[in-house]
Amino acid sequence: MADTGTLEQDQQLQQLRALVNKQxxxxxxxxxxVFWISAAFIVGAAAxxxxxxxxxxxxxxxxxxxxxxWPILTPFALVxxxxxxxxIQWLAWRFPTGMTYTGICMWFLSTIGRWLQWGNFVxxxxxFVWGTTMVxxxxxxxxxxxxxxxxxxxxxLGSAVFAFxxxxxxxxxxxxxxxxxxxxxxxxxxxxxxxxxxxxxQTPEYLRIVEHGTLRSFLGETQYVSIVFGMTVTIAxxxxxxxxxxxxxxxxxxxxxxxx
Amino acid sequence: MAQVAExxxxxxxxxxxxxxxxxxxxxxxxxxxxxxFIGIAAALRIWMQGNAWTIGIEAAGxxxxxxxxxxxxxxxxxxxxxxLWWWTYLVRKGxxxxxxxxxxxxxxxxxxxxxxxxxxxxxxxxxxxxFWPNMDGAWHQTAVRDTALTPAHIPMFFLFFPMGITLTVGxxxxxxxxxxxVYGAENGFPWSFFLLISAxxxxxxxxxxxxxxxxxxxxxxxxxxxxxxxxxxxxxLAAGIFALWAETIIRLLAIExxxxxxxxxxxxxxxxxx
Numbered sequence: 001m002a003d004t005g006t007l008e009q010d011q012q013l014q015q016l017r018a019l020v021n022k023q024x025x026x027x028x029x030x031x032x033x034v035f036w037i038s039a040a041f042i043v044g045a046a047a048x049x050x051x052x053x054x055x056x057x058x059x060x061x062x063x064x065x066x067x068x069x070w071p072i073l074t075p076f077a078l079v080x081x082x083x084x085x086x087x088i089q090w091l092a093w094r095f096p097t098g099m100t101y102t103g104i105c106m107w108f109l110s111t112i113g114r115w116l117q118w119g120n121f122v123x124x125x126x127x128f129v130w131g132t133t134m135v136x137x138x139x140x141x142x143x144x145x146x147x148x149x150x151x152x153x154x155x156x157l158g159s160a161v162f163a164f165x166x167x168x169x170x171x172x173x174x175x176x177x178x179x180x181x182x183x184x185x186x187x188x189x190x191x192x193x194x195x196x197x198x199x200x201x202q203t204p205e206y207l208r209i210v211e212h213g214t215l216r217s218f219l220g221e222t223q224y225v226s227i228v229f230g231m232t233v234t235i236a237x238x239x240x241x242x243x244x245x246x247x248x249x250x251x252x253x254x255x256x257x258x259x260x
Numbered sequence: 261m262a263q264v265a266e267x268x269x270x271x272x273x274x275x276x277x278x279x280x281x282x283x284x285x286x287x288x289x290x291x292x293x294x295x296x297f298i299g300i301a302a303a304l305r306i307w308m309q310g311n312a313w314t315i316g317i318e319a320a321g322x323x324x325x326x327x328x329x330x331x332x333x334x335x336x337x338x339x340x341x342x343x344l345w346w347w348t349y350l351v352r353k354g355x356x357x358x359x360x361x362x363x364x365x366x367x368x369x370x371x372x373x374x375x376x377x378x379x380x381x382x383x384x385x386x387x388x389x390x391f392w393p394n395m396d397g398a399w400h401q402t403a404v405r406d407t408a409l410t411p412a413h414i415p416m417f418f419l420f421f422p423m424g425i426t427l428t429v430g431x432x433x434x435x436x437x438x439x440x441x442v443y444g445a446e447n448g449f450p451w452s453f454f455l456l457i458s459a460x461x462x463x464x465x466x467x468x469x470x471x472x473x474x475x476x477x478x479x480x481x482x483x484x485x486x487x488x489x490x491x492x493x494x495x496x497l498a499a500g501i502f503a504l505w506a507e508t509i510i511r512l513l514a515i516e517x518x519x520x521x522x523x524x525x526x527x528x529x530x531x532x533x534x
Contacts, residue, residue, distance in 0.1 A: 024516045025516065025519060026280060026281055026364075026368045026512065026515065026516065027512055027513070027516060028281060030281060030283065030287060031281075031375070031509065031512075034287060034290050034375050034379060035375075035505055037379075038290070038375070038378060038379035038382045038383075039382065039502070039505075041294075041382045041383050041385075041386040042381075042382040042385055042386060042498060042501060044386065044390065045385060045386035045388075045389040045390040046389070046495060046496070046498065046499075048389070048390040048393075049389040049390060049393060049491065049492055049495055050492050050495075050496075052393055052394070052397065052483055053483055053484060053488045053489060053491055053492045054484060054489070054492060055484060056397060056483035056484055057482055057483050057484050058484070060397065060401070060483070073484070084499065088502060092506075109386065109390045109391075110390075110394075112390075112391070112394075113390060113391065113393075113394030113395075114394070116305065116391075116394075116395075117391075117394040117395040117397075117398045118394065118397075118398045120309075121308070121309065121312070121395060121398055121399070122398045122399060122402045122403065124398075124402075199402075200401050200402050201402060201403070201404075202400055202401050202402060202403065202404065202405060202481050203401050203481065203482065244496050244499050245499070248455055248496060248497060248499035248500060249499040249500065249501075249502035249503060250502070250503070250506075251451075252450070252451035252452040252454075252455060252500055252503040253452065253503045253506045253507055253510075254503075254506075254507060254510070255450070255451045255452075256447045256448030256449060256450050256451065257448050257449045257450075257451065257454065258448040
C-alpha cells in the first residue's frame, strides 16, 4: 500500500510539475511580475490606511505608544488586511505568505509617509514618529497557517501569536524610549520628554497621561493584561480580514448582476 | 476569417519589442500610467514644501487665494475635463469596436493594457489612501485645521479622490468595450467593478461627512475618531480589484486553450520567445 501511495504521489507531482512548466504563447512570468508589484501598492495602502484610522494616534508618536491601548489597537488593525491577503495567497497559490507580504508592502509605504510627510514636511525627528512593523509577526502567523493548513486554527493560534510577536518585535524599538529621565525635577520617560519638546499644537493632549482608570490597580501588570486582550481582539480582526478576502476579493470573481 | 482580417485596422501591428506581452508593448501602460500619477503627486509635494508653511498656514490670506485656492479650482476643472474627455472617448470609440471580432493577439494586448489600467488604479489609490493621508495627519496634528481646503486636503480630496472615480469607471468602460468576452454588456454588471467603483465613490462622499464631523465635534485632529472609520470601511471595498486580475487571467487561459484547440500554437520555447 505504501508503494502504491508513493506511486500516486509521484504521478501527482509529475502532473503538477508538467502544469507548472507548461509553455504558453502569451502567458509568461511578466504577468506574475505585473500582478505582484501592482498589488503591493494597494495592499500596502489598505493596510496603512486601516492602521492610520483605527490606531494611528497610538502609532504616530513614541509617547502615545503606551501600555494600555497600543498593544490592543495596533495588532487588531494590522491583522485585518494581512488576514485577507493570507486567504487570497493561500487559495490561489498555496503560499503561506499573505501576512508577510502585507507587512513588507505596508512598511514600505508607511516609511515613505513618515519620512516625507512627518519627517520632511512638519519636521519631527524620525525617532519620535517611527512606525510599527508587522513583518516578524506576519512571519509567525504565516508559519502557523503553513503548519496547520487551517484558517480556524490560524485565526485562534495565529492571531494570538501575531499579537504577541508584534509586541515583542516592536518592544525592541520602544524600549529605549521608556528609560527614565529627569525633566524639571520630575522623573519622566524619554518618550514623554519627546512629546513635550516637540509640540503638537492641534492635538488636545499636550502631555499624554498614559496610565489612567482602574488599570492603575494592576501596577506593573498592565501591559500583560493589554497584550492578552490584544490577542483576543486580534482574533476578531482576523475574521474581518477573512470576510474581506473571501467576500470582497474572491467571491466576486466571474459574478455579474444581471439586473440592476 | 474575414472578420478577423479587419482587426489590424483597429490596432497598430506589433513592431519589434512592442508585441502584446512585451514590456514596451502591451505592458507599457503598467509603467506609464503609474509613473504619471507618481509624477503629479511628486510635483505637488515639492510645491507644497515651499508654500505650505508660508502661504498655506493662513487660509484667510490673499496669497492663499492666489495660490492654494487657485490650485483647488485648477484641480477641479482639470479633473472634470480630463474625466469627461476620457469617458466620452471610451464610450464613443468603444461602441464602434465592441462588436468587431479580433484575433487572439489583439485580445491579449488589450488584456495587458487592462492590467496596466489596474496597475495605474492601484498606484492612484495608494497615493490617495496612504501618501496624502500621512501628510494630512502630520499637518493637522501639528499646524492648523482652519478650513476644508487645507494644504493637505487640496491635492488629496480634490484631485486624487475624484481621479479614483475617473480611473475605476474608466477601467470598467475599457473592459466593457475592449474586452466584451469578459465584461460585455450582455454578461451583466460585474460585482468586481461594482465593489471597486463603490470604493472610489463612497470615499469621495465620505469627504463631506469628514468635514461636517470636524466642523461639528472637534477641530483638533485625532486620527482614530469614529467618524474617520468609514474611510477604512469604504476602502475595503477596493478588494474587488483582485477579482479583476482573476477574471482576465481566466480569459487569458481560455485564449491559450482556444489556440491549442485550433492548431497547436502552444507548447514550445520558440513560440514563447516569438
